[in-house]
Amino acid sequence: MSGFDKRVSSYEEALQGLEDGMTLLAGGFGLCGIPENLITEIKRKGTRDLTVVSNNCGVDGFGLGLLLEDRQIRKMIASYVGENALFEKQLLNGDLEVELTPQGNLAERLRAGGAGIPAFFTATGYGTPVAEGKEVRDFNGRPHILEPAITGDFAIVKGWKADTYGNVIYRHTARNFNPLAAMAAKVTVVEVEEIVEPGMLDPDAIHTPGIYVNRLICGTFEKRIEQRTVRS
Amino acid sequence: MSGFDKRVSSYEEALQGLEDGMTLLAGGFGLCGIPENLITEIKRKGTRDLTVVSNNCGVDGFGLGLLLEDRQIRKMIASYVGENALFEKQLLNGDLEVELTPQGNLAERLRAGGAGIPAFFTATGYGTPVAEGKEVRDFNGRPHILEPAITGDFAIVKGWKADTYGNVIYRHTARNFNPLAAMAAKVTVVEVEEIVEPGMLDPDAIHTPGIYVNRLICGTFEKRIEQRTVRS
Amino acid sequence: MALTREQMAQRIAQELEDGFYVNLGIGIPTLVANYVPDDIEVMLQSENGLLGMGQFPTEDEIDADMINAGKQTVTALKGASIMDSADSFAMIRGGHIDLTVLGAFEVDVNGNIASWMIPGKLVKGMGGAMDLVAGAENIIVTMTHASKSGESKLLQECTLPLTGAGCIRRILTDLAYLEIENGAFVLKERAPGVSVDEIVAKTAGELVVPDHVPEMNIPA
């Protein structure tokens, strides 16, 4: 099935068509499960004025933090940012715009974007700054706000294993936002640690079906740890 | 973790508390992945005036069709019914009420019920009898209707394997509505083909986490086939 | 001559492209799978939760836990994935299916489709049809051009309760391939040997007939 072989041969090819001003959805939570090499390629490529949708924005010098160095990000939609000094500086300078959205709303908005649901009601954020300008409606005696879906031009996703058709399995908590970003973009690019032949993965255990994946590439990963905690 | 051992010792115990007039969510698509023995127990128990939410209503003498025999179902919320003569007769007699809902809306309404989303917009059903009385709103230049979540008092679910904590894995297309029904009820009862110790199932491959499961029982299943098609 | 069911499936198969994810409805649409060109591959989605549907099983392969949306026993291809009904319809409603082929009772010039309910007859339900027409980027409706009693199924306005509003653009009948543009059917191709006059006579809704209407290319 050549038409379903999603493999590309280089990171350059993987991100072909990503242009200035586009909306980029990125998987990962903190530094866990981030598409390290795709981020590096965007830095190399120099794409600018990006709107980036990601739970966090990496740290100084790693992850999405790399894209701050040359001011490639114009706007960040995230639930928690500012693990790095450069982010703070650009925010205070007005070089960077931030839209804070609760973590659960962010996840659900991405899923909605992928699932063809343009908006949904949620109790999360009612009565808070997040609710400003949003419709409020009571359900079951509780006020809820209407949240819109999020979609993107490109998604950059980090998987563990994939088959050549782009069926992806994530490993442990590196799953996080990755399957949701994968659903919600026009072009979804996935980098994984291992690519296997179709039939090698259990069809009952696929996290992201290949239908959501446009391009697939195998990479090696640093997997930096943010909070190294051990028990004695 | 005794508090997390969800096993019960009998089908009678599994359905304790199911009362006349309650809303019952049932997994299964056609006769595939239906909670056979839980249905049989409801028939034995004689619970009446049930509102049943299920994609289909079984066939004469099997599956949910069994509950029609003694008129235990007052209302059916389904996407496709009438695979059996008794259903048709009760419907025409006015003994049975039916609310038809598109299959995708049914699935999404159950998920929403489980996920704390009271309502969502969808294009499905706009301009059709399904849209009657529902709010219409344009998103991205297309009209959408507002669909409410579905929740239930009890869910009856058929899994393949579970650990004693109620982490469930489904097999093949017997998954269908089962994980969704499991999310959306106050009391979720799961019957499976095999129960294993915690740690025997891959945490990355759980379909229904134990948090959604209140009671767990191991049964044997006929697994009747509706359309036996073979290639020569 | 009007196309046979197999010929209709053959014509629709020409719309397939390598790498397409396709959902085929019950009836003529199912036959399309038999005419996938040799040089391309498509993957079939079954809305009960199977992406990568294979052939019917052998007697030995039959598995009650592996069925398609028609409740028939099937197999899964290597590289298939299985998902719950919400995730399956997320694919459909989110517009990720490349081509959906389904039958209908009526279609009208505004792209409305009626395919699930005939008042007075028992209503059995819409199943996934309303989701499929609302969600698929690219839908082909296939049906006979007229009923057995000769009444057109291509109408100015659907008379039956709708399955979806304003969502149909392409129609293949046993007589013609048509597209809907600006509130009219546009005749794009004729079945081999079928005259424009016959198509005009059997089309109740507004029909635009270009100067030249080519015959379909149906292999013998």
Next chain:
Amino acid sequence: MALTREQMAQRIAQELEDGFYVNLGIGIPTLVANYVPDDIEVMLQSENGLLGMGQFPTEDEIDADMINAGKQTVTALKGASIMDSADSFAMIRGGHIDLTVLGAFEVDVNGNIASWMIPGKLVKGMGGAMDLVAGAENIIVTMTHASKSGESKLLQECTLPLTGAGCIRRILTDLAYLEIENGAFVLKERAPGVSVDEIVAKTAGELVVPDHVPEMNIPA
């Protein structure tokens, strides 16, 4: 005497029941896990997508792909399950978590909570806090009763931007355990050796003081 952080965690741990699914926020809430009574078991949920969070790993067990919501390396218990962020928050927002414990800057008599943003300071984001307060059936807020400069954190009306509106019922401070009823704080328990007068003095919002206010039972 005011409770220590460990004592606050001990008191909260008394609210745990066998079989509870629990989400513990960062700070004092995290310490609650150290005081689970021996005769019960609870399962910890981490909102990044882990149900059944275990201890910190040994050096050998460290795995960059296994972290908690505080981005710390952790382990998973036998019987854990891992899910994506939407499914994780479905658990939280759908009300399936039995107990959520989190910190706050302020709480008021209407059950409003402010915990994520201090105007004038850099806003780093709410993370999952707004989801946790909106979704959990059963929330306990834990914080010091007053700031270091002596200003009450239990107010008639929150002054900071809210994390959630009308969603808090139970509060444990270093001085008292209180519940919110009918638009007022109700003093349920005192910390050992803390006088009702001190609590009254340090509570800015309306406070109902029953005739008898028992001391908390904190093991030595």
